[in-house]
Amino acid sequence: MPNAHRLWQDNNGYKSFEMPGAKPHYNPDRPGQVEHIALDLQLDLQNQICAGVCTIRLNPVRDGIQTLTLDAVSQRIERVQANGIEQRFDYDGEQLQLQLQPSTVAGQPIPDQALPPLEQPQRGLYFIGPDAHYPNKPVQVWTQGEDEDSRFWFPCFDYPGQLSSSEIRVRVPAQYQVVSNGELIETLVDGDHKIYHWRQTQVHPTYLMALAVGEFDVIQDQWQDIPVTYYVQKGRQAQGQITMGKTPRMIEFLSDRYGYRYAFPKYAQVCAADFIFGGMENTSITILTDRCLLDERAALDNRNSESLVVHELAHQWFGDLLVINHWSHAWVKEGMATYSEVLWTEQEYGADEAAYYRLEEARSYFLRTKAVIAARWSPTSTGRRSSFTTATSTKRAPACTTWFAPNLGMHYSGGRFKPLCRTMPTAP
Numbered sequence: 001m002p003n004a005h006r007l008w009q010d011n012n013g014y015k016s017f018e019m020p021g022a023k024p025h026y027n028p029d030r031p032g033q034v035e036h037i038a039l040d041l042q043l044d045l046q047n048q049i050c051a052g053v054c055t056i057r058l059n060p061v062r063d064g065i066q067t068l069t070l071d072a073v074s075q076r077i078e079r080v081q082a083n084g085i086e087q088r089f090d091y092d093g094e095q096l097q098l099q100l101q102p103s104t105v106a107g108q109p110i111p112d113q114a115l116p117p118l119e120q121p122q123r124g125l126y127f128i129g130p131d132a133h134y135p136n137k138p139v140q141v142w143t144q145g146e147d148e149d150s151r152f153w154f155p156c157f158d159y160p161g162q163l164s165s166s167e168i169r170v171r172v173p174a175q176y177q178v179v180s181n182g183e184l185i186e187t188l189v190d191g192d193h194k195i196y197h198w199r200q201t202q203v204h205p206t207y208l209m210a211l212a213v214g215e216f217d218v219i220q221d222q223w224q225d226i227p228v229t230y231y232v233q234k235g236r237q238a239q240g241q242i243t244m245g246k247t248p249r250m251i252e253f254l255s256d257r258y259g260y261r262y263a264f265p266k267y268a269q270v271c272a273a274d275f276i277f278g279g280m281e282n283t284s285i286t287i288l289t290d291r292c293l294l295d296e297r298a299a300l301d302n303r304n305s306e307s308l309v310v311h312e313l314a315h316q317w318f319g320d321l322l323v324i325n326h327w328s329h330a331w332v333k334e335g336m337a338t339y340s341e342v343l344w345t346e347q348e349y350g351a352d353e354a355a356y357y358r359l360e361e362a363r364s365y366f367l368r369t370k371a372v373i374a375a376r377w378s379p380t381s382t383g384r385r386s387s388f389t390t391a392t393s394t395k396r397a398p399a400c401t402t403w404f405a406p407n408l409g410m411h412y413s414g415g416r417f418k419p420l421c422r423t424m425p426t427a428p
């Protein structure tokens with residue numbers, strides 16, 4: 001594609017972000033709009049097995065579609081149905097090819113069902129528990145979808161331009177709690193097990209679907225009519241309060257500063273053992289590493305946890321409410337979340353502290369990440385793990401967002417992110 005090649009080379013005389021030989025990558029063609037995803041899961045925590053049914057309601061974009069291709073990595077898919085009819089399918093361990101009988105009729109949604117039992121998924125969903133070396137480690141299960149790991153624990157159209165409502169129903173031994181996106185609509189006792197049923201009515205991409213399971217101490221807080229909840233390992237309640245206790249004030253601050261009220265029915269933060277990142281901004285349920293928990297002494301001179309809490313919270317607006325269309329846009333959401341750390345520092349500790357914070361971020365971006373900046377956030381990013389480099393995306397914030405924020409503009413349109421629009425959102 002010589003024209004496309006020329007397009008990426010055209011940077012008004014500036015050096016390109018792309019590595020030599022990089023090619024553009026695009027989201028796959030959309031067979032339709034996913035309207036709803038429902039997961040019905042049973043978790044066997046002792047044997048570390050997740051089994052269940054994934055139901056996807058898809059509204060086809062046109063008549064006559066005969067094949068659907070879903071992302072599903074290393075799953076054991078036993079059966080697929082559409083409209084209650086068993087379907088033929090091919091599965092190569094990466095993608096599920098579904099031969100639709102009958103083919104689609106535009107505007108008539110089809111519910112698909114696939115049954116993927118997973119024994120210790122390779123990624124996406126993680127079982128944590130004690131072992132010979134760490135006998136006191138808690139038993140927990142948690143997920144991490146960004147950027148393309150949700151496909152490891154349920155079949156889906158796994159790219160950020162595809163948004164839907166979702167629900168997750170999970171059966172666990174009765175002593176464990178389950179937290180997920182949206183609202184808890186039902187808890188059922190089933191013998192010595194419990195079933196938690198969470199539902200989110202606002203649309204969001206698959207990488208933000210999440211669950212966390214464990215035996216938690218729960219701290220219940222509040223912002224206006226929004227429940228704000230902190231989940232920590234048993235016995236760490238005081239540390240949870242110290243570390244996350246400013247959250248309601250942060251919600252107030254960001255709602256005011258962004259001019260858009262916090263959009264979801266609750267905000268939960270779960271501190272998870274062995275979490276693979278600092279934090280993940282799943283819609284209305286942020287998962288944080290338990291290493292962010294501070295006691296009174298540590299809190300005296302450590303603001304990293306406070307910055308982490310406000311960063312993930314800021315993503316509820318930039319990333320979750322305003323959703324990127326492609327992974328090459330990820331620096332925008334990461335930039336705004338990191339810029340929000342600067343805004344909060346200014347609000348809480350004054351202009352000088354904020355200026356110093358911004359300076360440190362800029363130094364970090366320009367000096368430490370120089371080698372990996374190239375090739376990451378560009379139209380050539382594939383999104384597949386290789387592109388998600390926190391250092392490059394978050395550290396671009398002080399360098400870029402400070403300049404862009406007043407002018408960049410974004411607006412909310414049915415949950416979709418539209419870059420380079422005219423104005424910042426106004427309160428509804």
Ligand SMILES: [Zn+2]
Pocket residue numbers: 311315333334337394
């Ligand atoms: Zn972030």
